[in-house]
Amino acid sequence: MSSGAEPETGAAATETALCLADFERAAAAVLSAEVRDFVAGGSGAETTLDANRAALDRVFLVPRVLTDASRVSTESRLLGRTAAMPVAVAPVAYHRLVHPDGELAAARAAKAAGVPFTASTLSSVPIEEITAVGGAVWFQLYWLRDTAQTMRLVRRAEDAGCEAVVLTVDVPWMGRRLRDVRNRFALPGHVTAANLTSGPSSAHRRAADVSAVAVHTGRTFSSALTWSHVADLRERTGLPLVLKGVLAPEDAVRAAESGADAVVVSNHGGRQLDGAVPSIEALPDVVRAVRGSCEVLLDSGIRSGTDVLRALALGASGVLVGRPLIWGLAAAGEAGAARVLELLADELRDALGLSGCDGVAAAARLRTAAGPAGPPRTV
Template sequence: MCETKDRAHVHVHTYNIHFHQDLMTLPNSLAKRKSARTMEVTNVSEYQAIAKEKLPKMVYDYYASGAEDQWTLEENRNAFTRILFRPRILIDVSKIDMTTTIMGFKLSMPIMIAPTAMQKMAHPDGEYATARAASAAGTIMTLSSWATSSVEEVASTGPGIRFFQLYVYKDRNVVAQLVRRAERAGFKAIALTVDTPRLGRREADIKNRFTLPPFLTLKNFEGLDLGKMDEANDSGLASYVAGQIDRTLSWKDVKWLQTITTMPILVKGVITAEDTRLAIQAGAAGIIVSNHGARQLDYVPATIMALEEVVKAAQGRVPVFLDGGVRRGTDVFKALALGASGIFIGRPVVFSLAAEGEAGVRNVLKMLREEFELTMALSGCTSLKEITRDHIVTPWDAPKARPAPRL
């Protein structure tokens, strides 16, 4: 029995060493080549190719893949390309102000970090690096329930504005305890994920038999016997979700959460007008238009396509945010022109984290900020309030009558 346990310990230890060697101790020539490549990064999307080379296949596929046919995964990105600009000219754009106020907090820009799980699979510094990068950029980081660093550990990295993404477990005592811990740790809002009563069919994870590497835990649940993920015949994460996440979650639970915390509740996963109105009726303080990075139900609209419907239904009563597919500063502008108060980025964070750690995340935020500022200038906008619906044209816009030419 003891010998078996020792063998298991050696196996885990060996896995740990090999995994981090994959990430951190590449052969010198290859490491130099990768370092040179990361120095040449000129846009956010280039980090994905670097991450694919550096990460173990199971980890890269987990971050990169979508559900089933992955139609929505591609559409999240492609839909932005069909929205065109109507720039205004001869406007003094010598000074551009990108600052904004989100949920009462002054930010340097309307670009924030979405919750992405298990970041220490990407880099040993994981969520610590992301938290520091967000704070340095003067923006918000959202910590995943399934982080590999706890709320207390992230808070220990220093000052910063942080939201906490919440999955509702069957054991509501676990939920209440976690929410109170986040509040005590200085988190400022709850982003309640509402589109995951069951995990979407992520076929890459099934093929890879995805599970959390044995040297990592879901840190927020470590002391509750819920921090580990068992191996399964398909996806270990899907089995974990089936066993722990509450499928009975409903609008009454949005109200229940308000009884156990003073933090505002953002409902994350709304893509219809009907659910927008119900979220506001249930007391939501904000809405995040999200399709879970195209990882849940395939063939739902791209979030940028769903955004305007949600904004119109909200009628200005609560702020509306967007995540999914944002890779350029031009995308940020388009989202704001359609009524978003700000956007969240997910995959660009984990890919840049894998490539360059904290420096990579800082660079992603810097590049998006600079691209967004340039887009504002070239569109004739000097502040966020000047970005209007008239600055873009979408495929669903009705043709506008044009005056007849005079002979």
């Protein structure tokens, strides 16, 4: 249970945090209300945002026993490369909203943890500086209204040494995020979309009854993205191609047929269509539909090593984790982000061993059972 004490921040947060939720509380203590809402909020009534967690909590695992848990490994393969665990850092825009070191600190933490870092098109640090950190970097791509500029971004990512292109396919425009509208949210002057501009944009102009960030993306992103664009992208890059934001099995099959190396089963963390199916509930049908023709990853709501194991047991080859990294970064910079990934690795190793799995491959053989979801617990 919660002690009721004030959450610790900075170095103290990294030393005392025992779970990812501790960093959420620590970040809440240092972020402004409107930045906290920008990171934590969802679209509409936040039905899908809440449902992601509830759905994960309804997935119960059936552990095996007498399997020799003396040596448990979290090592896995993601997009053909070895990773220390089946986790990648999800793309999140504008890290410098929460810490001056922004994406550089988060990328260094991912490198130290041995997992890929996914840099957003809307990162607040240029892609070249992020890859210079030296870890495995994937580049998340939003299709822009200017197709030539879109392809220049892909070439920049290739030239910078990115190891994959992750095309987000569920954002014809930004979902209506009421917290941001009520806050009239706009970027502060020191935070920019560094891959797109070096100066202020419409994302910085606060106005009544709108989110300036939503206005900016509406003017920048193409709402005409179709499968023909996917085919064009597949032809133009030799990097592994991932489609992020797939929930329908039919779309997953078509993604594989279009040359995608992986799909991310995702509802954008509850930030796009409010009322969309929780990602974990969509996962089994997608896995069955693609029949191994591409990798299947999952994001939206992952908050523990047990959640990672749930996804693996339901057929995912790995997960993407977003908000917890931002909480760690806000609370304690690079050390906080690193501690988030360290905790996740420790929890996954613990969950694997206690479920009778000596490694990630064994997790796919676990049975699951549907159970009731109780109220959220604070520990």
